[in-house]
Amino acid sequence: MTRRLPAWRNSVSFLRPDRLIVLALCCLLLVAATALAQTDPLPSWNEGPAKQAILAFVRATTDPSNPSYVRPEARIATFDQDGTTWVEQPMYTPMLYCLARLRELAKDKPELAGAEPFKSLLSGGLERLADASTDDIVKLYAATMTGMTVEELGNQVRRWLDTARDARWGRPYTELVYQPMLEVMQLLRAHGYKTYFVTGGGQDFLRAYAEKVYGVPPEQVVGTLNATKFGYDAAGKAVLTEEPRLLLNNVGPGKPQGIHLMIGRHPQAAFGNSDGDKEMLEYAQAGGGARLMMLVRHDDAEREYAYAAQSKIGTFPDSLLAEAAQKGWVVISMKQDWKRIFSWE
Amino acid sequence: MTRRLPAWRNSVSFLRPDRLIVLALCCLLLVAATALAQTDPLPSWNEGPAKQAILAFVRATTDPSNPSYVRPEARIATFDQDGTTWVEQPMYTPMLYCLARLRELAKDKPELAGAEPFKSLLSGGLERLADASTDDIVKLYAATMTGMTVEELGNQVRRWLDTARDARWGRPYTELVYQPMLEVMQLLRAHGYKTYFVTGGGQDFLRAYAEKVYGVPPEQVVGTLNATKFGYDAAGKAVLTEEPRLLLNNVGPGKPQGIHLMIGRHPQAAFGNSDGDKEMLEYAQAGGGARLMMLVRHDDAEREYAYAAQSKIGTFPDSLLAEAAQKGWVVISMKQDWKRIFSWE
Incomplete structure (x- = not known):
């Protein structure tokens, strides 16, 4: 005699233990996603136009029903490092x-x-x-x-x-990262953006810690580029040696050049803090559609630094401020827009 | 009087319609994933050591319990193009x-x-x-x-x-892509690998069709690099112009250099077909651990081409064959390993 299971048992038999585990994980993910959606993704930012510009950009470009929607493959955001994601005073x-x-x-x-x-x-x-x-x-x-x-x-x-320790705070340089900018990077990544560095510093310098400190992998670090030389070590193993031959000075007009070389698209969003980032922001905007261009303005001598327009480090001339106003770039005031500057505050 | 639901109704009340839809999608995904796992991911490959090497590599490097496991961030595979993923005769x-x-x-x-x-x-x-x-x-x-x-x-x-049409088959060049290699790229991507091109051809040439033809985005195309020049068009929009200044000749020792510049890691897998790919395969292997190095050998005059060792296009000298044997690189015989060569066969 064949033992027949009641209909409901039959339908539930799909739920083998291994599948139940996957189902449970899916439910947990669902709950986590709901919880996340209710949390402020930018807790270190004060309410204001800068924070709103970031949130509106992310909403518009990731909502398929929005005319400004950007397909996931084209979601590229570029960040200058010195002065934009960490302290650059008194020297890069x-x-x-x-x-x-x-x-x-x-x-x-x-x-x-x-x-x-x-x-x-x-x-x-x-x-x-x-x-x-x-x-x-x-x-x-x-x-x-x-x-x-x-x-x-x-x-x-x-x-x-x-x-090495910074002279002012006595901390490792990797702790002088701006917490609000880390949050922007994380928010963008959570919405399918690839976050790139586009720095005037050496590419291999930043690569040495970019993944650990910022969550940015080596293939997403564009920097000043020097040639390498291919050869073999004593054991016959293939090695590359750093060569004193400059391939690209990744500053000013060099930034769009570096972006084209390593990315091949206009960034959808670009973040800088000085006239060395001007061309990167112009190139992002030249891609058309919904683009976000932002400049960090160092106006907080108490908590960080306030630079005069003529500062040799991180120069932010009045002409850049005028261009930002004219082109709809958003200026971030450290003093007004950032609730805290460092993670350890 | 309070109407009390039976316990089972209570527990199911979590299943609001919107959540049920998500749950249903999760179940569908689960079923699809199971179905996929039972399908041959390399249907255009004959059974043999080449196919087995690819499958074993993917299994070993993506199974967390395997000592050769590779974390997702480091899963990089590089492919030469001409002669490796499409026809290169009678000329690149x-x-x-x-x-x-x-x-x-x-x-x-x-x-x-x-x-x-x-x-x-x-x-x-x-x-x-x-x-x-x-x-x-x-x-x-x-x-x-x-x-x-x-x-x-x-x-x-x-x-x-x-x-443009190829002289032998009268087809667009983009139809002369090797179906077995497309399947390898898709299999690797389905397992979290980023697939890169590392081609001797111009970077911007391959970028013009890499996404459409191979599913490889512009930021994953390493090629022979020339400088660009930043400027503005008549409307004041930022533009980059191609410049006649060679930055990197991405052939032979240039391939590891291009890989370092654009990726900054040793590839976990590297695919080539000629002595111009030798250094790329050596550099992949120098990363240590489980690495897959493969060379396509053109030995099928009937269905594609059979090159002599001294062919000027896609040179595959006996010394390369000897190095492959000595170092455990896998040679793919088009004649024996590929069930079909093109998608339209």
């Missing part, structure tokens, strides 16, 4: 690294310490560095960040970041 | 484009038609092109693929692809 951190590394190398290499521009850079410190020509910087970069394998460079940078 | 398609474009331009520019290397390229056809020096090719590239905006170049390439 990648430059601080080069200077620290130069001091270290100079101990064993008097011929390096005695030659210009190194001699005056070593004695003149940050002020001399702020006045350095592009040529000086290229030489400093070549002396400190080339000649080793790409892996060795990454290790050297991470070792320095582990021990 | 990007070169055919340059020659066709040169013929078109020469009609209106006798000064171009009369100067070398263009004069002999126009009269000598494919044979002259196969003997062209790197310097000749750079000049041909500069004459035909620079001077216009990056958007105009993409449009010119797409217009040509729409009408």
Whole structure:
């Protein structure tokens, strides 16, 4: 005799334990998604036009029924680093690294310490560095960040970041990241955006910590590019060595060039803080449709820094402010728009 | 009197209609996933060591309990294009484009038609092109693929692809894609791999059709790189113009350099077909752990082509075969491993 199950048992028999687990996970995800939707995704931002511009942009470009909808493949957001996602005063951190590394190398290499521009850079410190020509910087970069394998460079940078401390707060540089900007990156990623860095600093410098600190993988770091050389180590293993040959100076007009090289699309959103980001924002806007262009304005001497228009670091001339107003770019006031600046505040 | 629901009704009350829809979708996904798992993901491949190597690699690197597991962020696979994912005989398609474009331009520019290397390229056809020096090719590239905006170049390439036909099959070049390799790309992507092209052809040439033909977005196309120039059009809109300045010749040792520049990691899997891919495969393997290196061998004169070791196009010397055997790279025999070559067969 065949034992027949009642109809309801039959229909429930689909629910084998393994499938039940998947179903349960789906339900949990559902609950989590609902909970998330009710939480403020930008808790470190004060209410105001900047916060509203970000939220409206994300809503418009990810809602399929909105005329400004952007298909997931084209969701690209680019961020400058120094001054936009972390502190750049009194000097860009990648430059601080080069200077620290130069001091270290100079101990064993008097011929390096005695030659210009190194001699005056070593004695003149940050002020001399702020006045350095592009040529000086290229030489400093070549002396400190080339000649080793790409892996060795990454290790050297991470070792320095582990021990170096900022003079004002006494903290590692990687703790001087702006919490509000981290939230913007996370919000964008949660809505299918790929977040890229487009920095004037060296590509392999930022790659050494971008994934850990910002959640940005190495293939999404556009920076100032130098050539590498292919070869083999003593064991016959393929290696790449950093070469002192500049391929792209990723500043100003170099930023759209770097974006085209590594991304090949106009960014849908672009975030900067100085005249070195102007062309990146213009290039984002040139893509047409719903684009978000934002500039961080350093106007909070108490909690961070307030730069004059003529500051050598992170220059923000009045002409940039005028262009922003004319083109509908959104200026973020650190003082007014950010509830807190660092995660540890 | 309070009407009390039976316990089971109470527990089911969570299932509001909107949530039921989501649950139903989850169940459908589950069923679809089960169905997919039972289908052969590589239907155009014959059973054999090549197919098994691909399936074993995907299983090992995506199963969290396997010692060779690779976290999703590091799942990168790189593919050469010409000869690896589409036909490269009797001449690389990007070169055919340059020659066709040169013929078109020469009609209106006798000064171009009369100067070398263009004069002999126009009269000598494919044979002259196969003997062209790197310097000749750079000049041909500069004459035909620079001077216009990056958007105009993409449009010119797409217009040509729409009408140009291959001499042997009379089909568009984009139909000469190898169906078995498309299946490998799809299988890898279904398992969280990012599929990149690493081609000797121009980056912006391949970008013009990579997304449509291969499902590879522009940011995952590494190619031979030229500089661009930033400027503004008549309406004041930011534009990039293709410049005749070579930044990276993405062939041989240039491939690991291009990979580092655009990806910054060793590929977990790399696919090529000639000595121009040797260094890319070596660099993938140098990353250590479970890596898959494969070379397509053209040994099927009937269905596609069979190249001699000394072929100028897609050279596959015996030394490469020996290196593959020594290092555990897998050689794909088109004749034995591929059930069909093109989707329309």
